[in-house]
Amino acid sequence: xxxxxxxxxxxxxxxxxxxxxxxxxxxxxxxxxxxxxxxxxxxxxxxxxxxxxxxxxxxxxxxxxxxxxxxxxxxxxxxxxxxxxxxxxxxxxxxxxxxxxxxxxxxxxxxxxxxxxxxxxxxxxxxxxxxxxxxxxxxxxxxxxxxxxxxxxxxxxxxxxxxxxxxxxxxxxxxxxxxxxxxxxxxxxxxxxxxxxxxxxxxxxxxxxxxxxxxxxxxxxxxxxxxxxxxxxxxxxxxxxxxxxxxxxxxxxxxxxxxxxxxxxxxxxxxxxxxxxxxxxxxxxxxxxxxxxxxxxxxxxxxxxxxxxxxxxxxxxxxxxxxxxxxxxxxxxxxxxxxxxxxxxxxxxxxxxxxxxxxxxxxxxxxxxxxxxxxxxxxxx
Amino acid sequence: xxxxxxxxxxxxxxxxxxxxxxxxxxxxxxxxxxxxxxxxxxxxxxxxxxxxxxxxxxxxxxxxxxxxxxxxxxxxxxxxxxxxxxxxxxxxxxxxxxxxxxxxxxxxxxxxxxxxxxxxxxxxxxxxxxxxxxxxxxxxxxxxxxxxxxxxxxxxxxxxxxxxxxxxxxxxxxxxxxxxxxxxxxxxxxxxxxxxxxxxxxxxxxxxxxxxxxxxxxxxxxxxxxxxxxxxxxxxxxxxxxxxxxxxxxxxxxxxxxxxxxxxxxxxxxxxxxxxxxxxxxxxxxxxxxxxxxxxxxxxxxxxxxxxxxxxxxxxxxxxxxxxxxxxxxxxxxxxxxxxxxxxxxxxxxxxxxxxxxxxxxxxxxxxxxxxxxxxxxxxx
Numbered sequence: 001x002x003x004x005x006x007x008x009x010x011x012x013x014x015x016x017x018x019x020x021x022x023x024x025x026x027x028x029x030x031x032x033x034x035x036x037x038x039x040x041x042x043x044x045x046x047x048x049x050x051x052x053x054x055x056x057x058x059x060x061x062x063x064x065x066x067x068x069x070x071x072x073x074x075x076x077x078x079x080x081x082x083x084x085x086x087x088x089x090x091x092x093x094x095x096x097x098x099x100x101x102x103x104x105x106x107x108x109x110x111x112x113x114x115x116x117x118x119x120x121x122x123x124x125x126x127x128x129x130x131x132x133x134x135x136x137x138x139x140x141x142x143x144x145x146x147x148x149x150x151x152x153x154x155x156x157x158x159x160x161x162x163x164x165x166x167x168x169x170x171x172x173x174x175x176x177x178x179x180x181x182x183x184x185x186x187x188x189x190x191x192x193x194x195x196x197x198x199x200x201x202x203x204x205x206x207x208x209x210x211x212x213x214x215x216x217x218x219x220x221x222x223x224x225x226x227x228x229x230x231x232x233x234x235x236x237x238x239x240x241x242x243x244x245x246x247x248x249x250x251x252x253x254x255x256x257x258x259x260x261x262x263x264x265x266x267x268x269x270x271x272x273x274x275x276x277x278x279x280x281x282x283x284x285x286x287x288x289x290x291x292x293x294x295x296x297x298x299x300x301x302x303x304x305x306x307x308x309x310x311x312x313x314x315x316x317x318x319x320x321x322x323x324x325x326x327x328x329x330x331x332x333x334x335x336x337x338x339x340x341x342x343x344x345x346x347x348x349x350x351x352x353x354x355x356x357x358x359x360x361x362x363x364x365x366x367x368x369x370x371x372x373x374x375x376x377x378x379x380x381x
Numbered sequence: 382x383x384x385x386x387x388x389x390x391x392x393x394x395x396x397x398x399x400x401x402x403x404x405x406x407x408x409x410x411x412x413x414x415x416x417x418x419x420x421x422x423x424x425x426x427x428x429x430x431x432x433x434x435x436x437x438x439x440x441x442x443x444x445x446x447x448x449x450x451x452x453x454x455x456x457x458x459x460x461x462x463x464x465x466x467x468x469x470x471x472x473x474x475x476x477x478x479x480x481x482x483x484x485x486x487x488x489x490x491x492x493x494x495x496x497x498x499x500x501x502x503x504x505x506x507x508x509x510x511x512x513x514x515x516x517x518x519x520x521x522x523x524x525x526x527x528x529x530x531x532x533x534x535x536x537x538x539x540x541x542x543x544x545x546x547x548x549x550x551x552x553x554x555x556x557x558x559x560x561x562x563x564x565x566x567x568x569x570x571x572x573x574x575x576x577x578x579x580x581x582x583x584x585x586x587x588x589x590x591x592x593x594x595x596x597x598x599x600x601x602x603x604x605x606x607x608x609x610x611x612x613x614x615x616x617x618x619x620x621x622x623x624x625x626x627x628x629x630x631x632x633x634x635x636x637x638x639x640x641x642x643x644x645x646x647x648x649x650x651x652x653x654x655x656x657x658x659x660x661x662x663x664x665x666x667x668x669x670x671x672x673x674x675x676x677x678x679x680x681x682x683x684x685x686x687x688x689x690x691x692x693x694x695x696x697x698x699x700x701x702x703x704x705x706x707x708x709x710x711x712x713x714x715x716x717x718x719x720x721x722x723x724x725x726x727x728x729x730x731x732x733x734x735x736x737x738x739x740x741x742x743x744x745x746x747x748x749x750x751x752x753x754x755x756x757x758x759x760x761x762x
Contacts, residue, residue, distance in 0.1 A: 279426035
């Protein structure tokens with residue numbers, strides 16, 4: 001059967017791991033063997049001992065691991081020193097981000113590696129148990145609320161105390177995708193009053209079922225691959241106005257709006273921040289893609305006009321235990337899909353396989369990556 | 382009528398304020414006047430403008446404030462430069478901590494100041510709306526859970542996701558006083574499984590009504606002034622055993638055990654921490670009094686044997702908005718009790734008045750403070 005290798009992540013501040021003792025046991029039951037690099041799960045809260053008990057072999061040297069494993073499962077895309085270990089025929093599964101790092105895909109093709117990307121899984125129902133982007137968004141949405149609640153000098157819940165009633169905090173969530181919905185649910189758990197806005201009116205029901213108020217703008221847009229299409233000028237103006245007005249009443253604003261492969265839309269302007277309550281908090285989950293707030297500094301927490309603006313990067317890594325648990329299950333489900341009887345069946349007729357296999361036999365197979373590489377070539381010219 | 386002065390707190394890292402726009406309005410209705418030092422409430426989230434709208438006068442110079450006000454309301458006990466401003470006849474209301482800083486009380490008596498302490502309010506039913514220690518414990522208990530949830534790399538709630546079920550975090554709360562009960566309530570809100578231990582079996586019902594499991598030891602102790610009496614040797618051993626066992630299963634341990642005027646009891650030993658899960662979190666709310674965990678470093682977050690141990694100091698200051706709101710109401714209720722018709726009535730027959738008035742007319746009136754000063758004199762001899 002296949003030998004799965006789980007290296008320790010070497011990217012800075014990355015604490016997640018691509019397999020947990022739970023998925024190791026699951027692989028073994030399927031007839032796979034698993035080799036885990038020493039301390040690969042430690043930062044996420046999974047000590048070597050637990051992997052060993054689950055049936056994995058622990059190895060000290062990554063070189064050893066890559067030599068013996070035929071499938072490498074990782075979180076982050078490989079660093080240059082990790083690419084060196086990859087040999088023809090190796091299968092690597094990770095967040096390869098082909099649209100952000102298309103050159104890496106070309107390198108992997110050249111090396112004769114089969115590159116499988118966890119972030120290009122099609123957003124179809126039967127792929128949901130493999131949908132690692134959704135898993136990580138769930139984690140980010142939860143964590144964003146904790147960051148905000150920890151920063152806000154105010155209680156989230158309504159409290160009836162001997163010293164009288166304390167009114168609940170007001171939370172505004174912009175964007176009701178997976179991260180936004182989880183942020184709404186978590187803020188509601190903590191007892192805040194929650195309002196949410198999304199350009200897609202179809203999410204209204206979901207927002208309301210979580211106990212939040214859905215802010216309405218009489219504008220409609222179509223959906224493109226589950227994401228919101230960019231809005232026309234006039235719509236934008238009215239959206240800005242609505243957001244501005246509700247930001248001024250909020251104690252916490254959590255922004256989650258992303259457009260795939262593009263800069264995140266600007267939703268909260270400096271003119272809005274300037275008028276917000278002092279000591280209110282903005283958590284910008286789009287910081288990695290430039291931010292939804294004009295004053296966000298990616299990777300930092302800044303105070304502007306008395307408002308704390310947090311632009312966290314890689315929040316799932318800060319929730320490494322749960323994030324690894326979910327990611328490892330996503331990887332295991334995909335692996336089992338690609339190798340249902342213990343060996344890989346590269347069935348490119350299958351929508352999921354076609355979505356995730358970026359390179360094979362020295363060739364780039366993934367359409368959007370090829371397009372992106374062509375775009376870059378043209379830009380250079 | 383009385384003129385109330387609200388200076389800006391000058392102690393390092395103190396963000397609270399003794400009056401909010403709400404209590405300013407309340408004082409004015411009672412016929413008091415209120416002077417607030419510039420930016421006194423800013424760090425807590427109350428800008429000058431809101432005090433002005435409530436009817437306060439804003440002054441730039443603290444000297445000015447002390448000269449014109451007859452009652453000074455504060456959070457922290459006065460620093461040397463603030464003591465300089467106090468004149469005979471001034472009434473000062475603050476957390477004076479007479480058992481920790483008895484020399485200050487002697488100084489205040491010498492200066493002919495009436496010293497009123499917010500932390501010696503008797504724990505009787507009719508004094509509850511003034512009970513600032515309870516208010517601050519409520520804040521600390523809430524904040525402790527947020528610190529823990531923010532540090533733990535795991536979700537608190539049970540989650541049913543496309544990637545399967547995520548089990549809820551396990552939280553152990555040691556000590557079920559006001560802070561402990563609030564910690565239990567907050568951890569439950571966030572969806573954790575909560576266990577709690579307290580040496581007083583009477584709190585069992587309260588713990589269970591919050592949805593937590595009460596850990597039982599067949600040991601009983603009497604209550605002394607609402608606090609737990611120190612336990613005898615044998616009881617301690619069995620208590621340690623119970624705590625040890627449940628710590629090993631916990632993701633988060635929150636400790637809240639205090640004995641008034643004494644070092645906090647050691648509940649979580651190094652031998653326990655050594656065996657706890659890696660990446661689990663201890664928040665020690667007794668850090669200020671030496672800590673309930675043997676490895677706590679007051680004011681710091683340390684990692685020992687893979688366990689994160691937080692020893693926060695002055696948590697209420699980090700929740701300055703809500704903490705100020707509650708504290709300001711406690712102060713206002715006490716002030717209205719001491720001066721029901723706009724002028725002070727120093728009725729020492731009244732249990733509350735007798736509890737809070739430390740000095741008057743150049744004399745220390747407060748029994749426990751006098752005893753503490755006598756003890757110190759004897760120690761010096």
